[in-house]
Amino acid sequence: MDYKLIQNVKVTVTDNLSNAILSILEEKKYRKPFIVMGSFISSVPIIKSLLVQFQKFNLEYVVYDKVVSDPPTEVVDEGASLFNSNQCDCIIAIGGGSTIDVGRGINILRVNGGKITDYVNPHKEIKPCYDMIAVPTTSGTGSELSNALIVTDSSMQSKLAVLSDHAVSEYAILNPDLVITLPKHMTIMTGLDAFAHAAEGYTSNLSSPITDAICEKVMYLIVKYLPRAVKDGNDREARERMMVAAALAGWMLNNAGTHLGHSIAHIVGSKYHIPHGMACSYALPGVLEYISPVESKKVKEIGLLLGAAYPENSTDLEIGNITAKAFRHFRDNVLGMSPFSDLNISIVELLSNAESVVSERFAGNSPCEVNIESARFLLEKLYE
Numbered sequence: 001m002d003y004k005l006i007q008n009v010k011v012t013v014t015d016n017l018s019n020a021i022l023s024i025l026e027e028k029k030y031r032k033p034f035i036v037m038g039s040f041i042s043s044v045p046i047i048k049s050l051l052v053q054f055q056k057f058n059l060e061y062v063v064y065d066k067v068v069s070d071p072p073t074e075v076v077d078e079g080a081s082l083f084n085s086n087q088c089d090c091i092i093a094i095g096g097g098s099t100i101d102v103g104r105g106i107n108i109l110r111v112n113g114g115k116i117t118d119y120v121n122p123h124k125e126i127k128p129c130y131d132m133i134a135v136p137t138t139s140g141t142g143s144e145l146s147n148a149l150i151v152t153d154s155s156m157q158s159k160l161a162v163l164s165d166h167a168v169s170e171y172a173i174l175n176p177d178l179v180i181t182l183p184k185h186m187t188i189m190t191g192l193d194a195f196a197h198a199a200e201g202y203t204s205n206l207s208s209p210i211t212d213a214i215c216e217k218v219m220y221l222i223v224k225y226l227p228r229a230v231k232d233g234n235d236r237e238a239r240e241r242m243m244v245a246a247a248l249a250g251w252m253l254n255n256a257g258t259h260l261g262h263s264i265a266h267i268v269g270s271k272y273h274i275p276h277g278m279a280c281s282y283a284l285p286g287v288l289e290y291i292s293p294v295e296s297k298k299v300k301e302i303g304l305l306l307g308a309a310y311p312e313n314s315t316d317l318e319i320g321n322i323t324a325k326a327f328r329h330f331r332d333n334v335l336g337m338s339p340f341s342d343l344n345i346s347i348v349e350l351l352s353n354a355e356s357v358v359s360e361r362f363a364g365n366s367p368c369e370v371n372i373e374s375a376r377f378l379l380e381k382l383y384e
């Protein structure tokens, strides 16, 4: 037995965002932050007051607010040249997973040069990248702690992953006030992305007893607090717990990874423009059913966390089925996600993605091998 668990990001959970950021800038003697954000976030009062504080302390900062959801590679490349031409000394990425991924991508380029596609598998070497502060405004991707970043190749309509322990954030600041404005549907989708990270990490062939313990706790927190955050976006306790759950789940991405659910979500999500967390939540139940014959104990544990009951002597297949049903109940009835059929994607069109799912890079972490036939089975399951 030889399990390691490494966590290099310094995490702060705080009520006072400005103080937390200013104290890092002071400690590290940063004078010129490069602030990466989506255009919406600059209008949020907490962010406005943060910028006022920066002016008060004579910090010259540059704002790069070109981030869009599922960011194209060009946004990262352009941000890096702007960082360099302005000679900034650190990056503060404030936003959802898209923004933090862009911030971390810019950090790779300003240290290592080139374009972000140079670092997609098979990747160029990435030297350690410091000076990056991640401030999430969604509770989902866990990009603030994760070593993965996802960019979109617009010409191919595909998602590209860059993976490196050298490209994690140096700091993550979790401030629940930033998530209060997150609309209900985004709260659901991003929360289910975090659940998928934990459920897939728990059942991945990279999992270990130490990651299992954290994944179980993440799922517990999400089942308990996501319905509250969805019901009342101002429920600060629920928002804070969800932020913590999502960050821990992001950390698990580095240690246990995701597998088939994310493979399907990456292929289908980028092709049909389905928000990432939504795509993950459609894919997960079929995946749990599929892997149940080899991971029935863990699949059952996930179901128990979701409140499922299992008849004595349930078979592995029954366990998979009951767990998938429990997750769908949580997703559709408790949280209120709209069904996949609303997207009007024909079955013939959907099944045409089977080959891409098989070759998607995270599919190799699955405890069960996947072939074209099983990928078709998993894609069909999206309609349930």
Ligand SMILES: NC(=O)c1ccc[n+]([C@@H]2O[C@H](COP(=O)([O-])OP(=O)(O)OC[C@H]3O[C@@H](n4cnc5c(N)ncnc54)[C@H](O)[C@@H]3O)[C@@H](O)[C@H]2O)c1
Residues within 6 Å of the ligand: 038, 040, 041, 068, 069, 070, 071, 095, 096, 097, 098, 099, 101, 137, 138, 139, 140, 141, 142, 143, 146, 147, 148, 149, 150, 151, 159, 178, 179, 180, 181, 182, 183, 186, 190, 193, 250, 253, 276, 277
């Ligand atoms: N790095 C990783 O490990 C990892 C893991 C999973 C997914 N991802 C990637 O992250 C991206 C998705 O990130 P996301 O789900 O956080 O969404 P997002 O960052 O794309 O944001 C979605 C929308 O919500 C808005 N928004 C964000 N915060 C808000 C707030 N507090 N109030 C109101 N609106 C707000 C944004 O402006 C945007 O319009 C995808 O590209 C996905 O592939 C990365």
Ligand SMILES: [Fe+2]
Residues within 6 Å of the ligand: 141, 193, 194, 196, 197, 262, 276, 280
């Ligand atoms: Fe994800």
